[in-house]
Amino acid sequence: MKIAVCAKEKGMESIADDRFGRAEYYVIFDTDERGSETVENTAKGEPAGAGGSAVRLLSKHDVEVVLVPELGPKAVDAVNGFEMKAFRYADRKTVRETIAAYQAGDLQQIETSTTKSHSGLRRA
Amino acid sequence: MKIAILSGKGGTGKTTLATNLFKTKNAGILIDVDVEEPNSHLFLKPLILERITIKKGYPVVNPETCTLCGACGDFCRYNAILPAKKKVLVYPELCHDCGGCQLACPTDSIQYQNRTIGNVFSGKTESGLTIAYGDLLVGEVSGVPIIEHLRRMTDKEPLVFIDSPPGTACSTVAAIEDVDYAIIAAEPTPFGVSDMKMVVELLRSLSIEMGVVINKAGLGDQEIYEYCKEENLKILAEIPFSKDYAKSYASGGMLCEAFPEFREKMEQVLDQIIKD
Numbered sequence A: 001m002k003i004a005v006c007a008k009e010k011g012m013e014s015i016a017d018d019r020f021g022r023a024e025y026y027v028i029f030d031t032d033e034r035g036s037e038t039v040e041n042t043a044k045g046e047p048a049g050a051g052g053s054a055v056r057l058l059s060k061h062d063v064e065v066v067l068v069p070e071l072g073p074k075a076v077d078a079v080n081g082f083e084m085k086a087f088r089y090a091d092r093k094t095v096r097e098t099i100a101a102y103q104a105g106d107l108q109q110i111e112t113s114t115t116k117s118h119s120g121l122r123r124a
Numbered sequence B: 001m002k003i004a005i006l007s008g009k010g011g012t013g014k015t016t017l018a019t020n021l022f023k024t025k026n027a028g029i030l031i032d033v034d035v036e037e038p039n040s041h042l043f044l045k046p047l048i049l050e051r052i053t054i055k056k057g058y059p060v061v062n063p064e065t066c067t068l069c070g071a072c073g074d075f076c077r078y079n080a081i082l083p084a085k086k087k088v089l090v091y092p093e094l095c096h097d098c099g100g101c102q103l104a105c106p107t108d109s110i111q112y113q114n115r116t117i118g119n120v121f122s123g124k125t126e127s128g129l130t131i132a133y134g135d136l137l138v139g140e141v142s143g144v145p146i147i148e149h150l151r152r153m154t155d156k157e158p159l160v161f162i163d164s165p166p167g168t169a170c171s172t173v174a175a176i177e178d179v180d181y182a183i184i185a186a187e188p189t190p191f192g193v194s195d196m197k198m199v200v201e202l203l204r205s206l207s208i209e210m211g212v213v214i215n216k217a218g219l220g221d222q223e224i225y226e227y228c229k230e231e232n233l234k235i236l237a238e239i240p241f242s243k244d245y246a247k248s249y250a251s252g253g254m255l256c257e258a259f260p261e262f263r264e265k266m267e268q269v270l271d272q273i274i275k276d
Helices: A052-059 A073-081 A095-103 B016-024 B040-045 B071-075 B100-104 B144-151 B170-176 B190-206 B223-230 B244-248 B260-273
Strands: A002-007 A026-031 A036-042 A063-068 A087-090 B002-006 B029-032 B047-061 B081-083 B088-090 B110-124 B130-136 B160-163 B181-186 B210-217 B235-240
Touching: A002 A095, A002 B235, A026 A052, A026 A063, A036 B130, A052 A063, A052 A073, A052 B081, A063 B235, A073 A087, A073 B040, A073 B088, A095 B016, A095 B040, B002 B016, B002 B170, B016 B029, B016 B040, B016 B160, B016 B181, B029 B040, B040 B130, B047 B088, B047 B144, B071 B081, B071 B100, B071 B235, B100 B110, B130 B144, B144 B170, B160 B244, B170 B190, B170 B244, B181 B260, B190 B210, B210 B223, B210 B260
Parallel strands: A002 A063, A063 A087, B002 B160, B002 B181, B029 B130, B029 B160, B181 B210, B210 B235
Antiparallel strands: A002 A026, A026 A036, B047 B110, B081 B088, B110 B130
């Protein structure tokens, strides 16, 4: 199974990003092969709808679980539409530690939006 | 003649200029196309005679014939349509109503439906002048269709004053496209000059003739004068900063009626622009 984490930089030792749709990178960890790859977030500069676009990007990489700091209403719809699961992290640790927290069952699954809808590049 | 009054920065006096030029000229039509926060009508106080609902299209996907091929999502530049696993998600408020997804769909599964995004109001002032303004509904992303409606409505009019939105985004471009003259309302502050530079660049790229009215003159610094000189920009008038003007404005007053010297400034601007 593939797990994606929002990341500031490339690789497993990067600090997790504090945004989802406009994160710099996604580090995708494959739990079967124990390997990771970093995908640049091509949606981060979108004027609007970055969250949905990012979910589509992750789906193309066969991601099933995404670990996020927050998720807006449109992104929640997209996560559901692409049949992924989203879990929320509160602390900004490394990607490796965030995945470990998920595997230990310490992260809460997101069922509804954690932020208000916003347009464009505004911070939540 | 179509005259747009615009500014880079907000709060530099677009509406003050637009409404007072209009009132001083006592002819033509004024349209307020700053549809996110129209305010010309607060000063001109028209009796509203007509309201038109403005609608905008968005795609609706037929799940019976859609093969989830993804062509619509690949085409859309605004992330308004998202082909997911079992159905296509549509975000109507992100849609620019371009029709591209419908063309891209190989199975002809997309139809457009309309939804209301705002209104256009038009009416007459006490002295019989016509004014129209647009009002975008809260939560909507783009007021461009409303602006385009106001522009089309007044396309054949001989004299139109256009109170434009601030900034240099899509809505400003829609407001000023094909105007004959642009008046830049600018204030002599570092922010004012910085934002004005973007407007000058925009107007030049659209080949629109322009002039500058320096509002709140006496505040700030000299940078705006140096910039206008360097760029060979015509200063049409300077309106001094005045607490009396601010008080009158804040209570909805028309400066050209309360202050004769202000009216003279408006006449001075009009004389330089409108040549008949």
